[in-house]
Amino acid sequence: MAYFAQQAVNAISLGFLYALIALGYTMVYGVLTMINFAHGDLFMLGAFICLLLVTFSPIALPFPILLVLVMLIIGGLGGLIERLAYRPLRDAPRVSAVITALGCGLVISNTTLSISPYSRAMPEVFNDQYFNVFGVGISTLQMLIIGVSLALMIGLDALIQKSRFGMALRAVAFDARSAPLMGISVNRIISLTFLIGTGLGGAAGMLYGMAFPVISASMGVLVGWKAFIAAVIGGIGNIRGAVLGGFILGTVEIFSVATLPSTYRDLISYSLLLVILIFKPYGILGRAPNIKV
Amino acid sequence: MKSLLIVIGCCGGLLLSGCGKSEGPSVKVGLNVELTGDIPAVGASARNAAELYAAQVNAAGGVAVGKDKLPLRLIVGDNAAKAEQAAAVAQRLIGQDNVVAMIGPDASACAIPASEIAESLKCPMISPWSTNPKTTLSATDGSPKDYVFRACFTDTFQAGVLAKFARNHLNAQTAAVLYDVASEAPNGQAMLFRETFEEAGGQIVAFETFTTGDRGFSAQLTKIKAANPDVIFLPTYYSDVPLIAQQARRLGITAPFIGSDAWSSPEIVKLGKEEIEGSYFCNHYSTQIATPEAKKFMEDYRAKYGQDPDDVAALTYDAVGLLVEAIQSADRLDREAIRDALANIPQFEGVTGKMQFQPGSGDPIKSAVILQIKDGKFHWVANATP
Known part of the structure; x- marks a missing residue:
């Protein structure tokens, strides 16, 4: 019993991390129908920025300030990439934008690699405590990650559903050509979307680096792909879908290891995801795009 | 002074990673190492140790081949700890750069594909650190490869x-x-x-x-x-x-x-x-039970790079040492002759201990140590002999 409870805790903390990264992919896709393949690398950079801030800050920065700084820096960088690399290609064929995104990702990861070819140990941002509740281990860090992720997700959902910015964002996502006729500045909305989406990626990178405190330039690759898959499963472009997809992927991964030989983990989890896509080609919460005549 | 200039010239050539053309004849040895990727510390140690050996042998006049003493020149290729890149680097070093032998790769995932290339192009290869049995065995029938050796145990x-x-x-x-x-x-x-x-x-x-x-x-x-x-x-x-x-x-x-x-x-x-x-x-070795040769190597390494050599460094130093001994006993820059000389080295006194290749195999007979991590350092616990 304690065994499955522990595995459930493992699944929830992994699911939250996947969900948080998947949110960034899905936001950008929802507005631009473009997959930002540099997201995994900005995620990695989030962890490195946190490391730099902790190492070089003259005073010990508390966790909330660190988180906000990392989100601002990575978000700013994401906005800059959008302005410099993606905006000139907005009317170009989709494949050009995808290749540009891959290129941006390679530039980021290889720049990091040239500065820090070695894996680095992430310093402790706060004093982590470990609890044992009826044989199930959970740490304050895990709880913090769950709390912060939950707060960011709920905040994002409220922002999109309730605020004026959210309304404008949904309008741009619905029809980017008609939105300006309603007085919406499309460029500003897209820039802000990038800022928020990549900022969330940076936050996820920082939390991931704290949870798994050996960080390297290649850490974003695998987890970036997994989060992208989670976003697709949930229905890419759909915020709640990304969270759902992250949870499904995390749970399937953990419980396939928990019950079967771990060598089959990826085979089982990705076969199952393929089956989901056969029955729900646009993801669980996704909708088929409106084709305009 | 002249030899010092050669050393400096060699090091300069290394930095350019084989792009520059050196003057005059030299013993060209390829270095196929993991400078980037997941285990860059391995590649850095291997390159440092090989460069240290080259600098020392060149300072002493070079490698004796026939009547001449030729400088040892390393051509470094980065395999990024990836199998396909390791094979490509092997192809380039052997085919284009015309090295007499190749040192590396170190990770078995890289060493196995690179060893297939070395074997098919009949170029001697010594992997300092690849412990997987498959590195020195043929992929088709499991018999020992002719041209592939290693400086470590399996x-x-x-x-x-x-x-x-x-x-x-x-x-x-x-x-x-x-x-x-x-x-x-x-x-x-x-x-x-x-x-x-x-x-x-x-x-x-x-x-x-x-x-x-x-x-x-x-x-x-x-x-x-x-x-x-x-x-x-x-x-x-x-x-x-x-x-x-x-x-x-x-x-x-x-x-x-x-x-x-x-x-x-x-x-x-x-x-x-x-x-x-x-x-x-x-x-493969412990700094705490070092022989006088090993102590000297550790001091030289520390003086040059400001850190203790790890086992990759020690094994790479031995791999280059084995190769130079084989070249000198073959007495000509011929890949086949070097291969034969390497297989027949009676006993090599390396930094990582005594070694000798098993007859008809590229695997040496040598011992291992067990270390324990204590207070952030490696402490010797036991020796294990074959």
Whole structure:
């Protein structure tokens, strides 16, 4: 019993991390129908920025300030990439934008690699405590990650559903050509979307680096792909879908290891995801795009 | 003064990674190493040690071939710790740069494909650190390759040493294994450990895997915890060990960890903290029981690079040493003659101990050591002879 409870805790903390990264992919896709393949690398950079801030800050920065700084820096960088690399290609064929995104990702990861070819140990941002509740281990860090992720997700959902910015964002996502006729500045909305989406990626990178405190330039690759898959499963472009997809992927991964030989983990989890896509080609919460005549 | 200039010239040439053309004849040796990718510390150590050896031999006049003494020139290629790139680098070094022999690659995942190229192009290759048995064996019929050698012991030997250590020294009845199923060396070490541990009367209670790039191991470790082993074998590279150890301790696993030579980079104690304290691993040499040659090497290395040489550095130094001895005894720059000379070296006194190639094989007969991580340092515990 304690065994499955522990595995459930493992699944929830992994699911939250996947969900948080998947949110960034899905936001950008929802507005631009473009997959930002540099997201995994900005995620990695989030962890490195946190490391730099902790190492070089003259005073010990508390966790909330660190988180906000990392989100601002990575978000700013994401906005800059959008302005410099993606905006000139907005009317170009989709494949050009995808290749540009891959290129941006390679530039980021290889720049990091040239500065820090070695894996680095992430310093402790706060004093982590470990609890044992009826044989199930959970740490304050895990709880913090769950709390912060939950707060960011709920905040994002409220922002999109309730605020004026959210309304404008949904309008741009619905029809980017008609939105300006309603007085919406499309460029500003897209820039802000990038800022928020990549900022969330940076936050996820920082939390991931704290949870798994050996960080390297290649850490974003695998987890970036997994989060992208989670976003697709949930229905890419759909915020709640990304969270759902992250949870499904995390749970399937953990419980396939928990019950079967771990060598089959990826085979089982990705076969199952393929089956989901056969029955729900646009993801669980996704909708088929409106084709305009 | 002139020799000093040659040394400086050589080092300059190395920096340009073989782009520049050197004047006059030289002994060109290819270095196929992991400078970038997941284990850059390995590539850096290998390059440092090879450059140190080249600088020393060139300062002493060079490599004696016939009547001449020729400078040793290294041509460095980065294989990024990737199999396909290691093969491409081997192709380039042997085919285009025309090296007389190749040192490296070090990771078995790279060394195995590169060894196929070296064998088919009939160019001697010495892998300093690849312990996987497949490196020196033919992929088709399992017979020893003619042109491929290594300066280290094999995983078959290492797994036996560790299994016996776990059984006899740690009194372990049961063991768990967690390893990267997508990586060649860990894969082989895990299988061989399971075999030898069971042969020695032990029982494997959990045999779990992950894939390269994974950071979270909670599911596998929760399973291992439920199996309650006496010892946990982690044949993974130094960058994964601290993460696994930390997550294991947090889940309340108290069993000691043992590891393979893939642990031996000093980076491991920078990345890991108290969680890896007390763990044991098998290694190629220890700085604490060094011979006078080894002491001199350690001093020179420290003077030049400001850090202690790890086992990759020591083995690379020995690999280049073996090659230079073979070239001098062959007395000509001919790949086949060098290969024959290498196979017939009577006994080589290296930094990592005495070694000699088994007849008809590229695997040397040599001993291993068991080290323990204590206070952030590696401490010698035991010797293991073949």
